[in-house]
Amino acid sequence: MPLSNPPATLRQFDLSEPSVSISTKELLDAFLSGKSPKTIEAYRRDLEDFRAFTQSDNLPQTILLFIAQGLHQANHLALRYKTHLAEERKLQPTTVNRKLAALRSLSDMAYTLGMINWKVRVKNQKVSSASRDTRGPGNSAVQGLKEEIAKRSDPKGVRDRALFHLLYDLALRRAEVVFLDLADVDLSAGTLRVLGKGRLQKEVLTMPTTTRKILANWIAMRGSEPGPLFVNLHHDPGIRGKRLSPTSLYRIIRELGERTGQKVRPHGLRHTSISEAVRKAQAVGLDVTKVLQFSRHKDLKTLQVYIDQVENAQGKIAELVAG
Structure with missing residues (x-):
């Protein structure tokens, strides 16, 4: 649906004689090359969102609109x-910043290829760590979810239990789970090869004994044929047997939460898992920065948000003041 009052459209720019000679296909190919399939999908989705905002007909036209008129117009x-993202659509700052990062990266690649001699440097939305809730459903709620999902022994129940435990026990992201293949699992060694966020190579993770047994139950039911580890079990033959989608996994966890009277999402399980890891590390005297290896965050600053919420220094000091 077109914007009622578009901030910029192709009609506002003369693209018949762009200020740079540019091959948009060359730029797009270079921009996406060397990136993981998940990253490519995310960048394409964000660029498509920008295309819809500009009301241009296709991505090459959008790229011309963005960079061919110079730094002033691009900024x-x-x-x-x-x-538009922050005030009209009211998206979360992290979502706004991710979409802006796609534009900055695109201009950086155009600069690297010598297509332009400037870079877009629009600042991110400020993200308040205090406003970011990393607690998830909480440990007691997770125990209830575990009990609920263990009730079923049919193929879907066994599959969904394996999905749940990978999300929580290893703090995996939704995409990391659905893009697993059977070849990524080594039950004898108890390891799992996972393609992490923003990474080009898979990393080997060690599974807890319980997780390993639950996953083995699903594989025994799934069969040994190569391909996606988790497949759709829908009655529709056109869908059944295909790789489970991120959307389907989201729905599975959401419906599990509804059965226990909770609002749960896959990433919330990761939040609770990492928060519990921080608590357990503190309890046994481990340096909580070791949790960085478990959470697989690239930046310690991200983990610090979890540490701050677990420690709740603000609340403790408030109790002292009020006491």
Whole structure:
């Protein structure tokens, strides 16, 4: 649906004689090369969102609109897009920043290829760590979810239990789970090869004994044929047997939560898992920064948000003051 009052459209720019000679296909190919399939999918989705905002017909036309008119117009357009995302669509700052990062990266690649001699540097939305809730459903709620999902022994129940335990026990992200293949599992060694967020190579993770047994039950039911580890069990033959989608996994966890009277999402399980890891590390005297290896965050600052919420220094000091 077109914007009622678009901030910028192709009609506002003369693209018949762009200020740079540019091959948009060359730029797109270079921009996406060397990235993981998940990253490519995310970048394409964000660029498509920007295309819809500009009301251009296709991505090559959008790229011309963005960079062919120079730094001033590119920054102006990016700022209008940022306002649209934050104020009109009211997206979360982290989502706004991810979409802006796609535009900055695109301009960086155009600069690297010598297509332009400037870079877009629109600032991110400020993200308050205090406003970011990393607690998830909480440990007691997770125990209830475990009990609920263990009730079923049919193929779907066994599959869903394995999905749940990978999400929670290893703090995996939704995409990390659905893109697993059978070849990524080594039950004898108790390891799992996972393609992490923003990574090009899979990393080997060790599974807890319980997780390993639950996953083995699903594989025994799934069969030994190569391919996706988790497949759709829908009655529709056109869908059944295909790789489970991230959307389907989201729905499985959401419906599990509904059966226990909770609002749960896959990433919430990861939040609770990492928060519990921080608590357990503190309890046994481990340096909580060791949890960085478990959470697989690239930046310690991200983990610090979990540590701050677990420690709740603000609340403890408030009790002292009020006491």
